[in-house]
Amino acid sequence: MTTPQPRWGLTYPLDGVPLAEQRRLVESLPDLGFTDVWSTETAGADAFTPLALASVWAPALRLGTAIVPVHTRGPALIAMQAAAMAEAAPGRFALGLGASSPVIVEHWNSLTHDRPYQRCRDTLGFLREALTGQAVTQEYETFEIDRFRLERVPDQNPALLLGALRPGMLRLAAREADGVILNWLGADDVPTALAEFHGAGGEGKEVVARVFVCPTEDISYARKLGRRLIAGYLTVPAYAQYQRWLGRGEALKPMWDAWSCGDRRQAASAVPDEVVDALVLHGSPERCREELSRYAAHGVTTVVPALLPTPGDPAAALPAAVAAVAPAA
Known part of the structure; x- marks a missing residue:
């Protein structure tokens, strides 16, 4: 078929x-x-x-x-x-x-x-x-x-x-x-x-x-943008629970911890490359x-x-x- x-x-x-x-x-x-x-x-x-x-x-x-x-x-x-x-x-x-x-x-x-x-x-x-x-x-x-x-x-x-x-x-x-x-x-x-x-x-x-896509081969630029976007969205409680359900709880815990302490910059920096690459396509x-x-x-x-x-x-x-x-x- x-x-x-x-x-x-x-x-x-x-x-x-x-x-x-x-x-x-x-x-x-x-x-x-x-x-x-x-x-x-x-x-x-x-x-x-x-x-x-x-x-x-x-x-x-x-x-x-x-x-x-x-x-x-x-x-x-x-x-x-x-x-x-x-x-x-x-x-x-x-x-x-x-x-x-x-x-x-x-x-x-x-x-x-x-x-x-x-x-x-x-x-x-x-x-x-x-x-x-x-x-x-x-x-x-x-x-x-x-x-x-x-x-x-x-x-x-x-x-x-x-x-x-x-x-x-x-x-x-x-x-x-x-x-x-x-x-x-x-x-x-x-x-x-x-x-x-x-x-x-x-x-x-x-x-x-x-699906979020940043069509550039500047990996540093795409990942920096992706980290900011992820920190802004996936700290919302419903999205956080969603990512835990998908199995990203351990990977995103440092981001959530920094965000809860009011450190927005550290929260974005804590997003692992593999999470950015999975959720924000680039290249x-x-x-x-x-x-x-x-x-x-x-x-x-x-x-x-x-x-x-x-x-x-x-x-x-x-x-x-x-x-x-x-x-x-």
Whole structure:
């Protein structure tokens, strides 16, 4: 049996260039072999606006969010935004949802990051009903909906995917979503995550993996950047537990110890090379593509590189960096 070719996305919008100036680059993506663009939502662009632009700039691309936090919008607003994107790009939009983090939800949005597992489950359940256009009146565990009916119902509903780290969320994605979005894992970690996902009924569903890539052969630069990124992300409690589950507890303990003492510089310095190399791909274009392809070989159906800045002027380096993470010919 022939293994299907993976979809190949790109995390978008790209850093270092104003959004309005990324049109030509987005237009070029299908010719480079990209099938998708996937947005993020932290403290830059929101998850939907860049995709609305891309839907016009490159009508062949599929559009996905990775991810929309379930706490920072009301359930009805998520349904409305998802329906609008699905109407604007029929059959080409996938809604990725997730729990996000206390920093984004509480510190930046002044909301409560309460019961993330239950909130994700309830939001998926609500969207399944709301996107059909039927009136929804229901008391969920984490919110209550009273007589909401979506006024603009898309002809084709978006696929619903769930960002998941540890077993509980992976199993929830398998049961309640159309697929799962993985993040912050190496290619060799994929079987661990998929054992939980497939074991709970996720076999045959979409598996998206966002992978950080710094396409430069300047190893010192890439590892220094990777250490800062890892120290900033993987000290968040949920991500720390995730890495312990993946077996990196001993390797990352010095980083966590330094971070807990308030020594951010020492925390970054304590990240071992082998952890950086597993979680932040770097090297020649050929090596980056080879390493990205290993995710697909382990069961990822949609590979989504997230480009990190390379040395030099971001605008000048961007086309070459995008080409470096395009699918292998």
